[in-house]
Amino acid sequence: MTNATALVLFSGGQDSTTCLAWALERFERVETIGFDYGQRHRVELDIRPDILTQLRAQFLAWDDRLGNDHLIDLRSLGAISDTALTSDRAIAFAESGLPNTFVPCRNLLFLTYAAAVGYRRGLNHLITGVCETDFSGYPDCRDDTIKALQVALNLGMDRRFVVDTPLMWLDKAQTWALADEIGGGALVDILIEHSHTCYQGDRTHRHDWGSGCGACPACDLRAAGYTQWRRGLERLPTS
Template sequence: MHTTALVLFSGGQDSTTCLAHALARYERVETVAFDYRQRHSVELQARLAVLDALRAQFPHWAGKLGEDHLLDLGVLGQVSETSLTRDMAFQMEQSGLPNTFVPGRNLLFLTLAAALAYRRGLEVIVTGVCETDYSGYPDCRDDTMKAMQLALSLGMDRRLLIETPLMWIDKAETWTLAHQLGGQPLVDLIVEHSHTCYLGDREHRHAWGWGCGQCPACELRARGHERYLSQWPAGRPAPVPASA
């Protein structure tokens, strides 16, 4: 039985939900983030606020939450001509993928996370990749995760499990999962402290959180939040939205 985990934690809605999922399952949980010169680098500060809030508001998880790691992956920004690493408009490419796709990003993330997990004695790597509400990124697919798990386990000569709690659920169900894990306090924490906006906007506050409201990440998060609130059956108290 696995007891320790390393969560790829960017500070966004998905990775915060994955962190809560890990804290509910494992005895010791550490976190790792990557600075790849992303335009929305504000997430690197937002993630610290999320960690502080989790410790303060969920004391039963605080004792499980171990060391946080930030790794410099600037080389990824150097080789990536994408709208997440360059000042360019969001658009679809001829390949059929959006220009928010950073080639090799999740592959590098998982490789470095595996090396860190090896050194720290952590058994499970938790990541928020998803095939349901995603933009066709090939490095978010379940097949990719299974292949990486096999390659990393062989290459490290140690059994590593890559866990993907969000793989088969949409954004509305991700909000629901957060509510199941931590109730309204966790949902409110995600709204107030997490960051998903690709433009790094922390000036505009919406019912679903901070962001420009127009980039693909904001639109996806907003639609999911709206569906999440609408799915509560008649006669059952709906979750209370955080004030906009």
């Protein structure tokens, strides 16, 4: 563990919860930030406090390190976005070739607002769960995008921020494995029972990998990763 401080972009999803656990293992003080941008799966914001409560209760060493949670109102982004994540429409590919779940500037704005909060709170690491391996074609999840934004933030704020992306080169199975490595079965259970990934905001259908509609791209990715990870565990030799 280092004596550096961190601000985790924490949506309440599997990836950001895994990143939060990753940060709590490494940093002396960790705060969290979430964004209400008018997302149709707004239920993810409702379950964020439950996840934080579970992490505090089940990982006592993390309790003292886990600080304030910040929730930022960015509903203006949803108001100007014509996407399947911010309006009730079928998920499909747009004429650009990108899925219509892509919300333009979302991650750029999230990290910029996080940097503003980090500047005020004295938090020098910004941690996000973006991933180029399973990024669904989103250009603001690319490693080059994040590196360029880190340079811009440091120049524009005259402050040394480090944008950490623990999942950048991991597929979803490896993300499940990382959670297991960090927190064992207890953390995996928190991910299954409490984190939310489904684009439809469905918490009524329960699967081995958690709750969700089971049909949207986010559910497909999460389910396939879970299955691949579990099969990998079954192939491990027993002592």
